[in-house]
Amino acid sequence: MLQRHFKVVQRLADYGFFRAGGMLIGTHAFLTFGNMLGVRWRDAQRTQDVDFAHAGEALTIALPADIAIDVHAALESLQMGLLPIEHADGGTGGTYLDPRDPEFQIDFLTPLHRGGSKPFLHPQLGIKLQPLEFMEYLLQEAQQAVAFTAGGAAVVNVPDPARYALHKLVVAGERPASRSAKSSKDVQQAAALLELLQEQAPAQIEAAWADISNRGPGWTARLKSGRAALARTAPELKPPRLLLLPGER
Known part of the structure; x- marks a missing residue:
């Protein structure tokens, strides 16, 4: 895992994102499966995206969901210039970018809910989540794993x-x-x-x-x-x- 990606994962872990039911998904979760299953992937493709998910209001997974944290404050504390993307209507969604490096993208996702594909403001996370179809299947049966670099390790939830x-x-x-x-x-x-x-x-x-x-x-x-x-x-x-x-x- 790239060091700057790990810094985001570790900071969210420090703030309690995973204790609050958050999950690491995408390629970074795939990398942790190698650690979990005792293999080193021959071709673990690099990615510039860091993807997270939370059940939101669509379903309950077997993780604590009553912990209040401030995800936005956690990202701001990194001082990496990460800002939520503004939409045409002036609102923001579940994606953060570094304006100096638009390829570095952080997404916060959730299953589709009553509001359809409209971003859902999660009151206990202090952030908007972008609903996606089929996400509910991925978030069930969550497991714990360890994400790490040469400089440290963080316990995370993964699918x-x-x-x-x-x-x-x-x-x-x-x-x-x-x-x-x-x-x-x-x-x-x-x-x-x-x-x-x-x-x-x-x-x-x-x-x-x-x-x-x-x-x-x-x-x-x-x-x-x-x-x-x-x-x-x-x-x-x-x-x-x-x-x-x-x-x-």
Whole structure:
């Protein structure tokens, strides 16, 4: 993990973001899975995004959710020039940027809620969260892991690795053609995790698949697309027989 990314993660940990139910997601969560599962990824692609999530008002996960913290103050205390992006209507959303380095982006995400895709101001976090479709699946069954650099370590909440892999297959097909590199990275990460979990924890894949494969036709269509992309990206990977959708058995 890049040092400046770790500084953000560590500062949020110090302020209680993870104790308040926050979660590290995205590529930085993927990197922590290597520590958790005892491997070093051969090709852990660098990213300029640091992604966090919180259940918000959409669902309750098995983490404390009654701790009040000030995420904005935590980011300001870093003195890294991070500012919330302003929208055309003058409001802000769940993304912070460094104006001097626009590629360095921090996103705070949450599942879709009653307000649709409108950013949700979380009163206990003091920050807006950007709702995204399919996020609720990723936030269930949270686990603890350690994010670290040569200069330190921080205990964080991360998704269940099997859920992370299957969620990547769902969202890969959602990305526009202009973000094909991102979709490819999604599928590569899913392939790496599924290959490892087949050996170490096949029951974890089975449980995650049993949940995601019964969530309705929208999920099913995306899973089919994700499986096809998985076969193209990692033809050497033999997906478990359990990766069958209803009606295929």
